Amino acid sequence: MSNGKSIDQQIKHQQTIIRFCKKCVVSNQRPRIIFDEDGVCSACRYAEEKNSSIDWALRKSKLEALCDKYRRSDGRYDIIVPCSGGKDASYVAHLLKTEYGMHPLTITWAPFIYTDIGRQNYDAFINSGFSNLLCHPNKILHRKLARTAFEAVGDAWQPFTYGQTSYAFHIALGMDIKLVFFGENGEAEYSGASKTKEWPGMPWDYWSEQYFKGVTVHDLVRYGLDKDLISVKDFDESDLTFYAPPNIEVLKERDIQFHWLGYYHKWLPQENYYYSAKNTGFCANPDGRSEGTYSKYASLDDRLDGFHYYLAYLKFGIGRATSDAAHEIRDGHITREEGIALVKKFDGEFPKKYFNEFLDYLSISEEQFWHIANSYRPSHIWTNNEGNWTLKHPIWNEAEQLIDA
């Protein structure tokens, strides 16, 4: 299993000269990020706009108008909020219900394996007064898709992403609910993709293009069948339904819409945390922080998620602490120097707590794990000295060079 067999679409587009943003800690290895002539990343530029030129009062009035148009008074749900009980979506659902008078149906695409705190937060969220549909896909298929994705795209997490993206729209169609609200526009917040910044939500054509341009669930299934990682006996075609988007033309015809709350209200993860702790019983990680970072309140639900961040670290040389620090620098909570120190201390920490469960879930040995994982380390990012992998260009070296100069 070499990198040559990977069908991952992201690593093909990596630049081989590594540069770090002058304002935050992200590097140009992050997919779709753009650096301007001053060496500042597009996500930092978007954060500046959030704090200066965007008229938030106007945006809020747009949300009021949208809700006024679609709010129902006939006893039916009028909005879908995909929510696992995490801090961000809990905030979205609660705000739309209490401040905007909407009647949300919340839906959850189940984690691979709940953590105790993830399940506790999910229960607390429902107990705070929300209707919820929890969807578990066929677990024989789901495990094998995760196993296949780990090898094929270097990320076992991929089948979760498919369902998290698509499931809501199947329910919206089936129940004729016109609005689906997600939290932040990840493209603008993290990559700063400029054309998406002005969008209140994802246009269907762009959404579908993004989905079909990458590795689809059908590509994964084909790969798995070819390599005997999946058998035709493991699933029925219908089991794939929620992993793929519904027909885009039907979504358009029926006026189903995809919105981001982050377009209408300034998106501040730390504020979402305080809000959901107060209103929906959200609790932070009882371990004090998540492995691979210093933060305690993001992405807590799934025992497998540490490996999603860890593999991203191998592929791009930047991990979970880099993402968290970059966002907090942009929000003005920490300085760039503090961010670099946090990255040096936590980025790429191996998620050992659930390693055995990860291996069991995928039915692979530790040796197979490292064989596949290491095949995803690009040579312009990593160097191997007698079995010890080190980053060729870590951000803290860049800082030392600057100090020396």
Ligand SMILES: [Zn+2]
């Ligand atoms: Zn930046």
